Amino acid sequence: MKILVAVSKAPDTTSKVSFKDGDTKFNEDGVQWIINPYDEWYSLVRAVELKEADPQTVIHLVTVGDASNDAILRKALALGGDEAIRINADASDSYNTAAQIAEVAKQGNYDLIFTGKETIDYNAMAVGSMIAGLLDLPYVSAVAKFDLQGNDAIAIHEIEGGEETVQITLPAVISSTKGMAKQRIPNMRGIMAARSKPIKVVEPIASDNLTEIVQYELPPAKESVKLIDANNVEELVRILHEDVKVI
Amino acid sequence: MSVLIYIDHSEGNIKKSSLEALSYGAALAKKLNTTAEAILLGTVKEGLDIAGRYGITKVYHAADQAYNNYDAQVLTKALLPTANNAEVIVFAQSALGDAIAPRLAAVLNAGLVSGAVALPETENGFVVKKSVFSGKAFAKVKINSGKKVITLKANSFGVKEREPANAEIINISAASSESKIKTIKIEKIEGEIPLTEAEIVVSGGRGLKGPENWYLITDLAHSLHGAIACSRPVADDGWRPHHEHVGQTGVQIAPNLYIAIGISGAIQHLGGVNRSKTIVVINKDAEAPFFKAADYGIVGDAFEVVPKLIEAVKKLKSEN
Numbered sequence: 001m002k003i004l005v006a007v008s009k010a011p012d013t014t015s016k017v018s019f020k021d022g023d024t025k026f027n028e029d030g031v032q033w034i035i036n037p038y039d040e041w042y043s044l045v046r047a048v049e050l051k052e053a054d055p056q057t058v059i060h061l062v063t064v065g066d067a068s069n070d071a072i073l074r075k076a077l078a079l080g081g082d083e084a085i086r087i088n089a090d091a092s093d094s095y096n097t098a099a100q101i102a103e104v105a106k107q108g109n110y111d112l113i114f115t116g117k118e119t120i121d122y123n124a125m126a127v128g129s130m131i132a133g134l135l136d137l138p139y140v141s142a143v144a145k146f147d148l149q150g151n152d153a154i155a156i157h158e159i160e161g162g163e164e165t166v167q168i169t170l171p172a173v174i175s176s177t178k179g180m181a182k183q184r185i186p187n188m189r190g191i192m193a194a195r196s197k198p199i200k201v202v203e204p205i206a207s208d209n210l211t212e213i214v215q216y217e218l219p220p221a222k223e224s225v226k227l228i229d230a231n232n233v234e235e236l237v238r239i240l241h242e243d244v245k246v247i
Numbered sequence: 248m249s250v251l252i253y254i255d256h257s258e259g260n261i262k263k264s265s266l267e268a269l270s271y272g273a274a275l276a277k278k279l280n281t282t283a284e285a286i287l288l289g290t291v292k293e294g295l296d297i298a299g300r301y302g303i304t305k306v307y308h309a310a311d312q313a314y315n316n317y318d319a320q321v322l323t324k325a326l327l328p329t330a331n332n333a334e335v336i337v338f339a340q341s342a343l344g345d346a347i348a349p350r351l352a353a354v355l356n357a358g359l360v361s362g363a364v365a366l367p368e369t370e371n372g373f374v375v376k377k378s379v380f381s382g383k384a385f386a387k388v389k390i391n392s393g394k395k396v397i398t399l400k401a402n403s404f405g406v407k408e409r410e411p412a413n414a415e416i417i418n419i420s421a422a423s424s425e426s427k428i429k430t431i432k433i434e435k436i437e438g439e440i441p442l443t444e445a446e447i448v449v450s451g452g453r454g455l456k457g458p459e460n461w462y463l464i465t466d467l468a469h470s471l472h473g474a475i476a477c478s479r480p481v482a483d484d485g486w487r488p489h490h491e492h493v494g495q496t497g498v499q500i501a502p503n504l505y506i507a508i509g510i511s512g513a514i515q516h517l518g519g520v521n522r523s524k525t526i527v528v529i530n531k532d533a534e535a536p537f538f539k540a541a542d543y544g545i546v547g548d549a550f551e552v553v554p555k556l557i558e559a560v561k562k563l564k565s566e567n
């Protein structure tokens with residue numbers, strides 16, 4: 001089994017979100033970068049578990065971005081990836097990102113391609129689905145449980161108001177969400193081993209950025225909260241019914 | 248070149264989020280001086296002419312049972328010939344929409360904006376506002392390609408009925424392709440309202456102490472005809488199922504009313520709920536950060552306040 005795990009760099013979930021240059025750029029001052037949680041806790045750890053079950057398994061990591069991504073690749077290698085590929089391109093447009101990863105995927109002949117459900121900064125939920133489209137592969141989104149069964153895979157994924165179990169003919173692209181695996185912390189052996197694992201840098205293929213962010217906005221500030229006495233819940237119900245008209 | 252809206256359905260019913268997408272697509276078509284058309288793959292119980300009420304002139308319908316399955320590969324191929332004639336293709340964000348829309352965009356070489364929260368601005372190029380940083384900010388994204396794909400975030404535009412009108416139905420037979428995904432089973436939580444479609448959501452956190460106390464949340468939700476949600480540790484500890492967990496790494500919602508009980512209001516929780524139109528917080532700690540994001544608050548013990556609140560809601564409902 002050969003698995004490709006797409007990992008992206010994301011601002012730590014507690015980062016202060018602010019913008020600069022006339023609100024056209026994310027202000028990275030003081031921001032800690034992490035592996036996008038969906039890529040790390042769910043995709044990568046599940047891939048590592050599959051490798052533990054079958055040591056023949058090979059795990060490649062791929063990221064699109066500049067050298068500032070190398071730190072997260074090292075961490076992903078320490079968690080159990082065998083080899084990392086960094087495509088030296090700007091990842092600001094989902095299509096371009098997907099086109100770059102699809103090219104690497106084509107050359108590597110993978111049985112499985114894991115992406116996260118979404119990046120927690122751009123929230124596109126797009127790259128996995130696009131890779132699948134460009135390679136004409138089946139795709140299942142928001143997978144919460146994943147297992148191999150011969151040449152097929154069995155996945156449980158979230159749908160509105162419940163979940164669906166599907167059987168998928170491999171090769172396939174899977175986007176992972178909560179439930180796939182439990183978070184792990186790299187151990188000393190992993191960290192030492194990661195030092196000698198390769199990060200291969202490849203140049204991008206010609207592709208287009210079809211979209212660009214022209215402006216950021218913060219949500220309007222809330223007016224301060226109106227407190228209601230705990231012994232007067234009827235007043236809350238009245239406000240919600242008569243003033244706000246939501247119940 | 249028209250605006251084409253994809254109608255998503257489940258168990259024979261058109262999803263409410265798709266009615267919202269129809270309304271949005273019709274308003275966009277008007278702005279672009281073109282027609283709004285829709286497409287439905289699969290079978291539904293209702294007559295599709297009702298799309299006319301939302302401003303749609305034509306509905307393309309491929310009534311093949313095979314299209315009722317969740318298979319983005321098959322559905323995208325079936326959609327392609329119709330999508331080729333459209334300038335903008337609109338989807339509602341949903342489990343299926345999120346799987347098809349980017350794929351279609353990639354195949355059409357069309358720029359994608361997912362999670363749109365407003366109609367595109369067309370004065371200076373084609374610019375769509377979307378939610379980013381898990382609800383903590385918005386970005387205006389310019390699409391530079393000729394063809395465009397948009398997915399609409401639920402409850403951000405509203406379902407808008409216009410004059411009564413019937414849409415013309417055009418039956419199409421899209422070539423079906425081999426499926427590599429087989430449905431084995433579908434499990435739905437009976438009787439509960441799907442979180443993303445709910446107008447009222449009642450949510451509980453660790454302050455409720457344990458799953459045995461969840462009747463406080465479910466009773467209040469049922470009295471309001473609302474959906475049930477929880478904070479992440481509640482799902483992690485197995486008190487409630489994972490699909491009820493809201494926040495940055497859970498479901499993101501924007502109901503008209505969000506009632507948070509015994510939830511501290513951590514930044515990762517707020518990210519998934521702060522687009523709610525009205526937020527009510529019940530917490531015994533007056534310093535809980537959630538009060539800063541709330542419209543109305545009660546400082547008090549959930550075990551005392553919530554039963555009273557349920558009574559007051561029931562009284563209101565019985566009077567109206």
Ligand SMILES: Cc1cc2nc3c(=O)[nH]c(=O)nc-3n(C[C@H](O)[C@H](O)[C@H](O)COP(=O)(O)OP(=O)(O)OC[C@H]3O[C@@H](n4cnc5c(N)ncnc54)[C@H](O)[C@@H]3O)c2cc1C
Pocket residue numbers: 013037451452453454455477478479480481492493494495496497508509510511512513514515516519529530531532535547548549550
């Ligand atoms: C990467 C990452 C992602 C995360 N994603 C999410 C996410 O998507 N969603 C999410 O919710 N969290 C998320 N978290 C966790 C988040 O940081 C908080 O830990 C979590 O939201 C806290 O849950 P809580 O408010 O239920 O519990 P607590 O923080 O323990 O708060 C309990 C609250 O209940 C109140 N309380 C106690 N007893 C009573 C009573 N009797 N009556 C009334 N009030 C009472 C307390 O005053 C307190 O404010 C994430 C964390 C990380 C690191």
Ligand SMILES: Nc1ncnc2c1ncn2[C@@H]1O[C@H](COP(=O)(O)O)[C@@H](O)[C@H]1O
Pocket residue numbers: 006007008009036038039062063064065091094097114115116117118119122123124125126127128
């Ligand atoms: N720059 C990137 N490099 C590698 N993988 C990425 C990149 N951006 C997104 N992905 C993958 O695609 C998933 C979905 O991202 P998005 O479509 O941006 O929400 C992520 O969880 C990653 O697995």
